[in-house]
Amino acid sequence: MADNKYKRAIANRAQAILTAGRTGQAGIFYDEITDAEFADYTTVSETDEPDKRLICFIYEPVLKQVIEDIAPKFAKRYADLGQPMAVNSEFGGWSYLFEFPSDYLALVMQCAEGNLKEGFDCDVLMFHSYSHVVIGTDDQAYYCSTTHTSVDDSSDGQPPDDDGDVNWTLYNTDGSLGAAWAAGVAYKTGATGWLLATNDYSNTDGDSAYIEYLAYVQAAFADMPQYYPENFSNAFATRLAAEIAMDSKDYKRRTELLTEYEHLAKGDYIRVQQRPHDRKRYITVLEKRKRR
Numbered sequence: 001m002a003d004n005k006y007k008r009a010i011a012n013r014a015q016a017i018l019t020a021g022r023t024g025q026a027g028i029f030y031d032e033i034t035d036a037e038f039a040d041y042t043t044v045s046e047t048d049e050p051d052k053r054l055i056c057f058i059y060e061p062v063l064k065q066v067i068e069d070i071a072p073k074f075a076k077r078y079a080d081l082g083q084p085m086a087v088n089s090e091f092g093g094w095s096y097l098f099e100f101p102s103d104y105l106a107l108v109m110q111c112a113e114g115n116l117k118e119g120f121d122c123d124v125l126m127f128h129s130y131s132h133v134v135i136g137t138d139d140q141a142y143y144c145s146t147t148h149t150s151v152d153d154s155s156d157g158q159p160p161d162d163d164g165d166v167n168w169t170l171y172n173t174d175g176s177l178g179a180a181w182a183a184g185v186a187y188k189t190g191a192t193g194w195l196l197a198t199n200d201y202s203n204t205d206g207d208s209a210y211i212e213y214l215a216y217v218q219a220a221f222a223d224m225p226q227y228y229p230e231n232f233s234n235a236f237a238t239r240l241a242a243e244i245a246m247d248s249k250d251y252k253r254r255t256e257l258l259t260e261y262e263h264l265a266k267g268d269y270i271r272v273q274q275r276p277h278d279r280k281r282y283i284t285v286l287e288k289r290k291r292r
Contacts, residue, residue: 001053004035006225011055014240017257018051030051047109051244058243060124063223066236067214068106070193070265072216074227076108077101078116081196081209085104086179087130088143088171092124094197103217113203122166122209132180133171137162141178142168143186220248235264 012032033052037044039057067075081098091097100107112118131143142159146167150156158181159168167187171177196209203210218227226231242257 004038005224006031007059008035008038008096009253010225010237011059011240013233013237014055014244015051017237018253020246048206052242054247055240059240060223062240062243064105064216066232066239067216068074070232070235071214072229072232073109073221073230074213075105075216076212077103077215078111078113078210078212079213080113080165080203083182083208084179085195086133086141087127087195088133089127089130090190091125091195093199094125095199096197096201096209097125098195098196098198100211100213102216103186103215104213105216106214108212108214110198110200110211111207112203116212118202119202120198120202122196122200124194125197126194128192129190130195131188131191132185133178134159134168134187135175135178136168136181139175140173141175143171144189145169145259147189149186152184152221157183167277178204192272229232231264236259238264 004011015033031049031052033044033056037052038056038059044053079101081100084096084098087097093243101235107122107124110122112120113246131139131145133143136142136159138160140238144167148156150158152226156167160170196211198209201207201209216221221227238257238261238271242254244262245251247256
């Protein structure tokens with residue numbers, strides 16, 4: 001991948017943070033992660049270089065966790081979720097279900113499109129093996145039994161039709177349990193994922209849910225760390241180092257790194273390359289006067 005050098009820079013920074021903590025002095029006491037190693041962590045020896053291997057393996061899940069913890073501005077997006085959907089699963093007392101955007105990571109809030117400070121009660125529910133349910137031309141509900149993109153013809157059209165048993169199966173005679181069928185929709189069967197559950201429409205047109213959310217894909221780029229602010233990169237590398245310390249059973253160092261990470265995540269930036277007792281303590285003018 002073309003942007004691996006920026007990812008590797010963060011991964012190697014995590015190694016430097018961890019190594020500095022273990023040695024108590026500046027300097028490089030590790031082998032840098034190569035582009036090939038980062039692209040395929042299985043090429044790194046689990047016996048000889050466990051830290052390198054684990055950093056490459058957990059890079060993405062730790063990044064997602066840090067984005068959720070910090071909620072940086074570059075990861076915040078707004079979206080109109082489109083048509084509400086129905087699924088062949090129970091979802092409690094909520095009135096509407098919506099699919100999230102493809103880059104969705106975490107929900108900040110459901111808000112009013114015309115007033116971003118106005119929030120609504122909602123929930124994010126996990127569904128296992130759900131299928132889309134639509135209203136048929138006979139006013140009965142049908143669930144998707146074959147994943148497909150609908151078109152307005154007899155083979156991929158609204159059920160029931162000549163080949164309706166291929167893509168759709170009768171779900172319930174009550175058509176109100178289904179969503180309106182439409183052409184050009186990617187209907188799914190056996191899907192698993194998070195859906196927004198709400199009782200309110202909140203977009204300007206009054207027919208959908210409008211949300212503020214965190215995206216894993218930032219600024220239309222596929223995770224390109226060259227666009228991260230420096231404080232975010234520091235926090236991310238520190239959290240990576242903390243996870244490696246835990247795997248090495250260095251619990252004292254992990255506690256130190258998590259404390260540093262908390263400061264970084266809150267914007268109270270400290271030097272992450274040093275242990276607490278190695279950091280230079282700056283004396284204020286007032287303290288100097290008191291010592292005279």
